[in-house]
Amino acid sequence: QQQVKQSPQSLIVQKGGISIINCAYENTAFDYFPWYQQFPGKGPALLIAIRPDVSEKKEGRFTISFNKSAKQFSLHIMDSQPGDSATYFCAASTGGYQKVTFGTGTKLQVIP
């Protein structure tokens, strides 16, 4: 019940295209859903996060869509750039200073 399922495992998108990564969870106690970006050999960095009281959050080219009833959320990267090539992790937590459960990761490659 603590799992966060993420797909696809890898994704190749052309420059300027839209990258979409999907996640699903089971634990209804989760109330905070961050997305992290990780470059090789580096720690993950927060990209964008959402709470379940909103269905969408947009920050620049990055948008999270959240479907509480389906227990699914997704990351959309608009106008994808080669510099976006990285591994993306969705995650979930019960909020506060609680531990974060990570998805399995999606390796994104944006080709020119």
Added chain:
Amino acid sequence: GAVVSQHPSRVICKSGTSVKIECRSLDFQATTMFWYRQFPKQSLMLMATSNEGSKATYEQGVEKDKFLINHASLTLSTLTVTSAHPEDSSFYICSATGLAGDYEQYFGPGTRLTVT
């Protein structure tokens, strides 16, 4: 703000020796620090949660006598891998949380441990 550092960034040690990894919150006081390990091309797996001044809480399957965690101050946590073996080789990442009004976890840059 919200910068977390780790030291060292890379370490190579011989099998049977111990190695200590430091995690520091540079510009905020960390209520809680977390330690993760990450194998190549895999996700982050939480090892333990530590709060300043109290014993760490270890995840199931993590040997607390092998992975010693000390959270002596609000800005420093250490992970000591005791009697390291080649299978302990991994990327160890810490995170810290506790910035006032912000529950976000801020991650360190990671430490690559290689045990020969």
